[in-house]
Amino acid sequence: MTLIDPLDLDDPAVVKLGARLENFAVLGDDSATFLRILARAPQYAEALWDAMDEALFRDGVDHSLKEMIRIQLATKAGDPYFSSLRSKRAIAEGLTEDRIQASLGDFANDPQFTPAEIWALEYAFRMYRTPETVDAAFYDAGKELWTEPQIMELGGLIAIHYGLQVFMATLQASA
Amino acid sequence: MTEERIDEGIDSWRTSDAFTPAEKIALEYSELMQFEPDSIDASFYERLREHYSEEEIVELGTFIGFNVGYHTFFRTLDFYPMFSPDGVLVSQEESRRIYGDTPGSHLRAEVQDALGAPHETEEAS
Secondary structure (H helix, E strand, O other): OOOOOOOOOOOOHHHHHHHHHHHHHHOOOOOOOOHHHOOOOHHHHHHHHHHHHHEEEEEEEEHHHHHHHHHHHHOOOHHHHHHOOOOOHHHHHOOOOOHHHHOOOOOOHHHOHHHHHHHHHHHHHHHHHHHHHHHHHHHHHHHOOOOOOHHHHHHHHHHHHHHHHHHHHHHHOOO | HHHHHHHHHOOOOOOOOOOOHHHHHHHHHHHHHOOOOHHHEEEHHHHOOOOOOHHHHHHHHHHHHHHHHHHHHHHHHOOOOOEEOOEOOOOHHHHHHHHHOOOOOOOOHHHHHHHHOOOHHHHHH
């Protein structure tokens, strides 16, 4: 039950999403609830999901780290739907629930995370809590650990996934 | 679209006569998504449905969410448009001088100075 119901799987606007439904299933929801809501605005559905998909699954920054960031942001957004999903690809690559929970806690003092991972998790953590602290000094510290393209990849991931997860949170959807 | 209408849509849409009820609830949706997303509940969506189809609500909601996400990110990058309000290419430094350190109306004095336009106060005098 959501405040805007998903379209049925056989609705033409959903069928038109084609392989995107299978891509979405990798995120852990075979019924693709989010995509079927998005399909109500078909001109947005394809472009928005493609951007979210690229940000999360494109090879670049390690996918498991990006998955931890996505879950952290969904938790901040108060979104029970996206915060409950788990990427099948990340799990297959070795991401564990213990590690996910560690990324939601005191990650900065957790030796299982590298300095680069800690900076990336901190980047996401600060972005919508204390964006004024994401300043030149913070970016300079990041540039010692990541390339500028990687920082832009992380920033884009954080921005699009947080924004759409806030929207999903208002629909009160659950996984 | 005018700068006056943009300012009114940001600062005083609740009390303004310049917006229709449908426009007002869209502006409210945007404001709440940014600052009080927890307050967007079933009754708010019922109010939206009085003015918009579900297709339009999804379009508005995703547009707003996308912008909430990206504008916060862009803010941290500390960059400015590379052009003045009248479309002239300028440097980042010049752009910062024109637009100031915080977002604001294009009708304020420093932006009007950059355009060589008379200030409202000058017009009034």
